[in-house]
Amino acid sequence: MASPQQHSRILRVGLVQDGRILEERHLLKPGDFTVGQDPKNSLVLPLPDLPASFPVFEYRANQYNLVFNEDMHGRVDLGSSDVDFQTLRTQGMAMQRGDQYVLPLQESARGLVELDKDLRLFFQFVRPPLESEKPRLPPDLQGGSWRSMDRMFLGILAASLLLHFSGAAIIIASEPPPEPELSLDELPDRFARVLMPPKPEEPRKQTADTAQAAAPTEDKPRSSDSDEKPAADTSSKPASAEEAAARRAEVAKKVSGKGLLKILGSAGGGGGGAFSDVLGGSTGGGEIAQALAGAGGVGIATEASVGANGPRGGGSGKVAGIGELGTSGGGKVDLGSKKEVEVSGRVSAATPEVESSDVDREALARYIKARLKAIQGCYERELKRNPHLKGKVMVRFSIMPSGRTGEIEIEENTLGNDAVASCIRTVVRGWVFPFKPDDEVPVAYPFVFTPAG
Structure with missing residues (x-):
């Protein structure tokens, strides 16, 4: 039923x-x-x-x-x-x-x-229509998934996928390029410093045995030729007094034209040269040159070497270390530390020019004066470079309905320094004013900079 x-x-x-x-x-x-x-x-x-x-x-x-x-x-x-x-x-x-x-x-x-x-x-x-009685389109007009697709989009998508996958396959199949091996000379310095740290110095150990072995057996002047032919210098002796005097004269002539003796005027005449000028003529340069003519080198005296050969001139003595040396005279020298010279400047601001009644001029002046430290910092940063820097900077900006700063323009700059003007523009851009005007309000504000002291 x-x-x-x-x-x-x-x-x-x-x-x-x-x-x-x-x-x-x-x-x-x-x-x-x-x-x-x-x-x-x-x-x-x-x-x-x-x-x-x-x-x-x-x-x-x-x-x-x-x-x-x-x-x-x-x-x-x-x-x-x-x-x-x-x-x-x-x-x-x-x-x-x-x-x-x-x-x-x-x-x-x-x-x-x-x-x-x-x-x-x-x-x-x-009668209500049955499901089988609902009108249907002919099979030729019925749509399908293939007919509903955008042919142009499908073609572009297929070409893009083919291009990308082909490129990826080529990259994977190709061999990676060989990596050249760099020598130590071709490495940059920053890698060389990391890869080759400096070798730490070996601790110097001086014992009595090594000191005695390193010390010379005889207190004789050394020259540059002593390392190459030590036997020839010790064994060769002048045959006569005339030959010895000629050799000394030749050595004195060679030495007098070099180093400290040349400056002191060892080869000069009776005037005494530069040394005579320094001492005021009380001591002749010739005597000093004669005294230094026999110095053939510099030797290191150690306690062991002095103890082996004995002190010259009789008596007893020893080699003193640096810690045993004392000083006398002058007071304490305070080297101190490097300090930066303090430079300060003054910033004075006049009454702002406001072209709208939505912004209270006095409240705006109080707001900006409370933030003059940042403006003063811009000025003092350049005052360290130029102590005579002074002048006036007129800044024109606008207050947006949101309270933020709008367009900022440096209308006048008698400082002649663009760095101060750029710094002021950056400081003003970060201000958020307590005013919410209905429309954009233009403001002109002057800053006068003078050095303090």
Whole structure:
């Protein structure tokens, strides 16, 4: 046995103009059907004679009712008779409810409601369409996944994927380039310092045995030729006194033109040379040159070597270390530490120029004066380089409705220093003012810089 819902009918409503169906609705779910100018209506019609919303069909007690008023015209086919709205009103076939009339509709009823001169609304009850009865497009017109795709986009995507995967395959298949081996000379210094740290110095160990072995057995002057031919110097002796005197004279002539003896004027005449000028002529340069003529080298005296050969000139003595040496005379010398010279400057600000009543001029001046330390820092940084730097900088900026600083411009700069102006622009850009003007407010503010002291 079939259920009652399978035999029930649904209301079909259509809008007709000049014999053409403009719009059609099937009320699959029972409910009211309203028309009017309100967008919430079931059918929106911009007609001046209709109210904002009028329920033409209302669903009450599992039945549809036709609702109309005295100004509306139309006809209804009740199955047994075809009557108009005037007959329904006069014969009492429609129930009056205020200024409206309500007519219960059976499933066999159908009719026509005139909304305007050329606009009509027709209704009838029809069977609900089954799933198999739904209209379908022909197979040629039915869309699919392939037909819904964008052909151009799909072609570009395929070409891009092919290009990228081909490049990746070529890179993977190719052999990596050989890495050249760099020699130590070709390495940069920063790598050389890391790879080859300096060799730490070996601790010097001096013992009495090594000191005695390193010390010379005889206290004789050394020359540069002593390492190459020590035996020739010790064994060769002048054959006579004249040959020894000639050799000494030749050595004195060679030595006098080099090093300290040349400066002291050992080869000079009777004037004594530079040394005579320094000492004021009290001591002749010739005597000093004669005293230094026999110095052939410099030797290191150790306690062991002195103890082995004995002190010269009789008596007893020993070699003193640096720690055993004392000083006398002058006071304590304080080397101190390097200190940076303190430079300070003064910044004075005049009354700002404000072109709007939304910003209090005095409050703005107090706000900026509280932040003059940052402006003073910009000036003192350049004052260290130029102690005579002074002048005036006029800054023009704007206060935005958010309180932030807008466009900043250096209108005047008599300092002649762009670094100070750039620093001031950076400081002003970070200010957030307590004002919230309705529109952008331009402000001009002068800063006067002078050195302090």
